[in-house]
Each structure stands twice: as C-alpha cells, then as structure tokens.
Amino acid sequence: MTEEVRDSFPQKYLESICEENGHIYSVPFQMDIMMFWVNQELLKQAGLDEIKNTGDFDILQKSLKNPDQYAYGDAWENTHVYNSLSQFVNFWGGDYFDWTDPKTKDAARYMKSMLDEKNTSPAQFVDQYEQMEEKFIRGKYGCVFMYTSALGTFLDADVYGKNKIHMAPLPVLHKKKATNIATWQYVLNNASENKDAAVRFLQYAAGYEGSTEYAKIMKSYPARVDVIENEDIDLEGIDMIRKYLREYTLNARPLCENSMGAVSDMGKLFQGYVLGQCEEDSFFEQAQNCINTYY
Template sequence: MKCLKKSIVIFITAVCLLITGCESTGSLSKLPSSSFHEDKQKLTILHINAEKKGFQEFIRQAEEKLNMEITVEKCPDNADNRQAKISTILASGDKTVDLISVNDEMISEFKHKGYLVSLEEDVMTEETRKGFPQKYLESICGADGHIYSVPFLMDVMMFWVNQEFLDQAGLDEIKDMDDIYTLQKSITDPDKFAYGDAWENTHVYNSIGEFVNFWGGDYLDWMNPRTQEAVRSMKKMLEDGITSPAQLVDQYEQLEEKFIRGKYGCIFMYAGSLNTFRDANVYGKNKIHMAPLPQFQEKATNIATWQYVLNNASEHKEAAVKFLQYAASYEGCVDYAKLVKSYPARLDVIEKEDINLEEIDMVREYLQKYTLNARPLCENSMEAISNMGTLFQEYVLGECEDEDFFEQAQKCIETYYK
C-alpha cells in the first residue's frame, strides 16, 4: 500500500511540474516539437467536378504534394441553383467553405461585393499571370487593380459538326453560311435541322455574343450595323427553317442531348462538351467532332473558364493560398489536364505540353488562328443576360420590329454596363 501511495504522489508531482513548465513558457508550442504530432492543414472546396474520378485523383495527388487534407463538396448542377447557393455562402459569411469553383458570370458579380480575397500578391503574381490569356484575366478575373480568381479550366467556343450530315450533303466541310443552307437542303426529315442552338433566355446570350463576333460587331453597341446584322442572321435562320423554334426553351443540356440524337448537323458549343459526346459514344471523325470555324465576317470566338475563388470568411486562408499556388502553376495545370482530361486554363500548357487530350490540335488551331474574346459581363450579369435574352426571344418571334429591338437592347446595355 505504501508503494502504491508513493507512486501516486510521484505521478501527481510530475503532472504538476509539467503544467508549471507549460505556464512558465506561456504556450504548449514552446515544448520540443518531437513531443507532438503536427496536424495537416485542412481545406474545403466546393467544386463542379467533385464527383468525377479524374478530379478526385487530382485532389488526392494535391494532398500528397501539399501535405494537406482536402474535403471536396459538390456544387449543384443546375446553373440557377448553383448561383443561388454560392451567393448565399459568400454573402452570409459562411466559414465552412474555403475555395469555390465559379464561372465567368459568377466572378463578374462576386468580385465587386467584397466577398473574395484578392490574389495578385501571393498567387496570381506577374510571372504566373504570363501563362494565362491576358485580356481575359483583366476583364473577367480583375477589378480595381486586383485579381480575384484563379482559372483552372479553359473552355473555347468551338464549331461542332455531325459528319453524317455533311456526307449526306456532299460537303467536305462547312466554310460559310451558304454551306449551312446547303446542308439544310439535303435534310428530308422535318424534325432535323442544319443548325442547332440553345436559345433559352439565360443561355442565348452566348450565341448572340458569338454571332456578334462573327460579324465583327460590338455587343455593347447595338447601333453598330455589324451588331445588328449578326442578330438579323440569327432571326433569318429561324425564319428559313435552318434551325428549330423548339430551341427557344433549350439550355445546353438539351442542346447536347439533341445533337447526340442526330437532330442537328452543326452547333457552336464549348470544348468541354467533348467528354459528353465521347461518353455517349457519338464522338469521332465519322460522327460528331470539332471543326474549323466557318467564315462569316471575322474569325473570332469566345473563351470562358472555370475558376477558384477564395472565400473572404475562410479560416484556412494559408492552406487555400498554398493550394491555389499549386493550381495556378505550370506543374499544377499539367497535372490537372492529365488527370481530369480537360483543357487547362494556362495557354502555355496547352501550346507546349504533351498532355494527350483529344482534339488538342484543333484547340491549338483556334488559339493560334482566331481572335479569342472574353464575353462582356457586368456586375449584375445574370439579370442582364436574362433581360437581353428575353428581348431577343421577342425579336426572333416577330413580337417587335428591328429598330425597336435594337433600341431596347441598347437601353439594356446602358442600364447594366456602367
């Protein structure tokens, strides 16, 4: 019993000495580092590709390289729901999400609201920015001299054709609008069309901007004759039966699905759709594939990206910056491209690196030969896009005359693009 009491006294004394020692130094961190296990930095990312195996492997590899624990949560698939959820997270000061994947429309709004951490000093330095499309960074990712996002996925608006339609029409390629009309003449099924699109009021903005590019117009100037001619050509395609009135309610998901089913001979769609067409077993040189742009007036197309933003309310900013530095680096973009099988946002990686992506040569041709434009977006982009889309739908359905539409479109621009 005496031995037991003595052992207890010794144990209590040792504990007291340990506590006293800690208090004298003011912090447990002053003890030898070998006495403790250093926890890994933690990070939570809300991401569009959370459920894709390639992205999951990219995150696993990033965890190893950065000695970090990364939790990935899925963004809603529906664009409106996604925008609403992310807006709520940022506006409410939600601390549970550190990094968020956003598109051009979202960054154009969020970068003005104080929700995001600026990244030009620690991540998007002058040297790092050289690898990305410069004008795009300035107009989409930047505001008031700051950079608020890190692009990770490049999406180029490409011209896609269904080779079976071309073969039926006796066309080697579609070089201009006349060829699109030739394509239509060869179609005997009344439920098929030479050209398909997504003209739902929140999606048609992309097509309007693309056709304005083709005609050498200016989306911000609806008194410009070339801008006017661009939308006149879209209306004429509908009137001439080159395209379907059913697409007035279609978003990209419906457009892709109809193209896969063989309803359209050609479409304009972002490069990222390649995975969708491949997974549907319709991708290939004799089926659906990318093609050079037809010649209208100008050879220009839109580019867009998905980007990371750093939540200003994040409690893990150090870990977030560490991850972003990797994601923005040449190495990180190469890893992303190879694992996720998507085109990275860095132009130097696309141009120089053997990343073994399908259609990479066609994407390089677009980057080298065509003018690449960032879409003109404003702070309240979704409302502006929707309003312009509604005006366009009224116009192509004959509910307003040309001059009335152009005047209303210009008022829309003056209201939102200040």
C-alpha cells in the first residue's frame, strides 16, 4: 500500500488488525460496524423517538405488553457474547484487556443488571446472531447491537425502514460513544502460484476505483472511508454509517491467535457470572487470567 491508500482506511483498525512492524498483511474490502438497531414501532409504543440513555431501556421495558418481549436483545451464547461484552466495555471507557480497571468491571455489572432487572432475556444464553436476528424481526426485542452485515437480512425480511427496524445513533450508556469495527479482508496466500497477478488484484481492491466498484456492484459498505464519504455512493443506511465514522470512536474487536478459545472461555466465565454461579471478584480474577493466557 502507498501512504495515500493506507490513509484511506480506519487507522486505528488498520494498525491493530492488518499491520505488524510497519508491514500490511491484509487488504480490507468490506466495512462491518457494530451498529445500534431499534424497532421503531416498539419505541413509538413507549412514547420514545430514540433510545438516548439507560433510563430509556426502563421506559421501553415498562411499555411492552407481552411478557416474552424485552427492551434489549442480544446473543449471549458463549462464542458470541464477547462482541457485546467488549461493546459495553467501550461504552464505559474501560479496557477489555484489563479486568482490574473499575470501568471494565462496571460495564460487566451493568450487563448483569440488565438481566436481573428483566430488561433482557435469559433465553439469549443459547442464542447466536441468527437467533437474535430472527427474534428481533418478530418483534421480541426493542433494540439490539448488530453488525452492518445484518442489513441484508432485515431487507430480505421486509422489516427495514425508518418506521420499522433501522440503524440508529448510539445511546449514551455511560461516558463514551464507541463501537466495535470489523472488516472482511483479502490476503495473499503464500502457496499461490500466481503471486504477481494476485498482487495486482490486491492493489486494485485496495484502490479507490476497486473499492468504489465493490460498493456499487455488491451494494455493500466498502472498507475505504473516502469511498463511503463519496456522495455518489448511495447505499441503504449509508448516512448513518457516515455518522458513526465521523462522530464515534471505532475499536477493533479483541482477537488473538487462538480467538475461538479466547472468546469461548471468556463467554463461559461471563455466563457463570451473570447467572450468579460465581462471585463477582472471582469472575474478574478469572477474566483477567483468561486475558493473560490468550493475549
């Protein structure tokens, strides 16, 4: 990558995920941001235009008429909950890698309180994103955190729109407006027998033209920020994507070499904590041990 091309991607993400010792090892091509999605019909029922803070969760929950409906929905299956756990740590201004940090602890405490106060469902302990999305589509949840890649699912289900399910600004749950970001990426396989051609493709994919064509043909958000900001790119929901890129802190998901082991072990610890199967101090200690083991 030239410096000009490199500068067109989210810098913090590029440095933490794609780069090591000054070398770029992958080319991002699709932007995937953890967005805040709301069911506007349920918000209207509660007399809310949007969810701005934690108090609005309570207002929304009290307005729901079905006992199987919840203000907030999530995927707390042990291999998925790390997404939300790191997301709430973002909001509290904590550090997912430091479980001695009071702000990190407060984020986990708040998630537990959402379950204790019945603002979210115990059934989601076995839910991955497919189940969460399906329940959200059926009107069981007032809001969820989900990546932009869910847009196609909601469009296909004919539930997407400003008066239905849509992306919304981040609420102020504590101190920071921060969210997770991911990208799908191309890499050059070391076993490739056509490395020169592969390099030419990677250069095209990383370039402005390639990224623009990807957005238009695939109707998907590209990884290059300058292409997203191009007013000629007219994709569903792109104005909200631009808002997130301009106004919020974007953090890379906490991944490591053995990511599945790390997220699964942390997920099991978190489940035990929110279910009251281990003491709070024990959870924080074990969470830090998990981080030290994998990272």
